[in-house]
Amino acid sequence: MSRRSTSGRGSGRPGTPGGRRPQRASKQSRSHGGVSPELIDDTAAGRRMSFRASVTVGALLIVLFGLIQPISSGLTQMQQIAALEADIDATKGEVDQLQEERERLDDPEHLERLARENLQYVHEGEEAFIVVDSPDDHGDEAGESEAGASKAVRAQPWYIELVDSLRAVGYANEEDPT
Numbered sequence: 001m002s003r004r005s006t007s008g009r010g011s012g013r014p015g016t017p018g019g020r021r022p023q024r025a026s027k028q029s030r031s032h033g034g035v036s037p038e039l040i041d042d043t044a045a046g047r048r049m050s051f052r053a054s055v056t057v058g059a060l061l062i063v064l065f066g067l068i069q070p071i072s073s074g075l076t077q078m079q080q081i082a083a084l085e086a087d088i089d090a091t092k093g094e095v096d097q098l099q100e101e102r103e104r105l106d107d108p109e110h111l112e113r114l115a116r117e118n119l120q121y122v123h124e125g126e127e128a129f130i131v132v133d134s135p136d137d138h139g140d141e142a143g144e145s146e147a148g149a150s151k152a153v154r155a156q157p158w159y160i161e162l163v164d165s166l167r168a169v170g171y172a173n174e175e176d177p178t
Helices: 027-031 042-047 051-105 108-119 158-173
Strands: none
Touching: 051 108
């Protein structure tokens, strides 16, 4: 059995309020006539940190500082994984588009249309016409002659461009004299 009585929690020792020991007066208060032990705040003793508590807090801080680097590298890796997953999704979209294009290229009608549009292929007996001016110039330059519209504008005269190109070709073919 325990020493405590059944009358309640605060019935520790006789003569002490609430069953607590009276606080011991410090040396200063005893020498200067100080304050009575009943007036000393009970929480003042709890505010001081014991050696064991300070060692425990120090150990926890060391562990926390040790975990900062792995946590930050883990977060960095999670961001990299998310970026790579986004790249994978984009690549899958491109693969799907390329597979659709491949399926369209298996269709002979689509191939024929591409050959007509891009390579100017025609069937036997058909005539092909190549339009020189661009479709943007239909309404604005109706009064100009077609020959003047198709001339290319050069930054330098043709003979200077020829000499420059011959020099470039000559320099490209020269071997190292060493």
